[in-house]
Amino acid sequence: MPRSRSKRRASAALTAALTAVALSSMSPALAYSGSGAAAYADKYALSPNTPAYPVFGADCTNFVSQALHVGGGYPFRGAYTNESSEKVWWSRGSGPTKDTFSWSASWVGAYELYRFLLADQPGGHPKGTAPGSSTDYWTPDSVVTGDVLFYDWGQGEGVSHAAMQVGYGADANKPEWKGNYVDYHTTNRYHAFWSLKPYNAAWATTTIYFMNIDPANK
Known part of the structure; x- marks a missing residue:
């Protein structure tokens, strides 16, 4: 006996719902969370995450890498392999000393x-890019919370510092400076004006490189 019209409609609706679920599961999920990375950076800007990670003498990139991975969800690439390759990025072990920790050069x-x-x-x-002498309130519109700023101090060493953009407002230590701000390590700073002009005596020779982190990293 043929099914009733109401049963056919119910069956069609169920099929459509299941199809929608299947299609949605095929859509790429956004994995990297800039807000999560920024929250991690804020939490550990002044008090490093030890003993989970060691603290290096030049700790800025170790700190940014932690924020990208732990807070933002950016996954390891080529984990525990070829530590000098520019195509890998990883760490393993724990601190507080480097003796129990290993890492790629990119970490x-x-x-x-x-x-x-x-x-x-x-x-x-x-x-x-921007000069270290910049007093602009904002970094470029395409640079958002959870993105990374790289600094060349102009001393022949190339890019040698990294910081994470975490928000907008007044510099935590120099409130007369207002604009986008960053967190960073080595000299540990929380909510520092993004160009670092208030802190960098050699600002006139500094070049800042902006890096937008693609939210599709997974």
């Missing part, structure tokens, strides 16, 4: 992280 080196983000897919997208 701890600012230039190496910069090169990794350019090489990875979808990775990061360069969004221009």
Whole structure:
């Protein structure tokens, strides 16, 4: 006996619902969370996450890498392999000393992280440069919370510092400076004006490179 019209409609509705679920599961999920990375950076800007991670003498990139991975969900690439390759990015072990911790060059080196983000897919997208003398309130519109700023101090070493953009407002230590602000390590700072002009005596020779982190990294 043929099914009733109401049963056919119910069956069709169920089929459509199941199809929608299947299609939605096929859609790529956005994995990298800029807000999560920024929250991690805020939490550990002044008090490093030890003993989970060691603290390096030049700790800026180790700190940014932690924020990208732990807070933002950016996954390891080529985990525990070829530590010098620009296509890998990982760490393992725990602190508080480096003796129980291993890492790729891109985890701890600012230039190496910069090169990794350019090489990875979808990775990061360069969004221009600015001088360290900049007093502009904002970084470029395409640079958002959870993105990374790289600094060349102009001393012949190339990119040698990294920081994470975490928000907008007044510099925590110099409130007369208002604009986008960053967190960073080595000299640990929380909510510092993004160009670092208030802190960098050599600002006139500094070049800042903006890196937008693609939210599709997973």
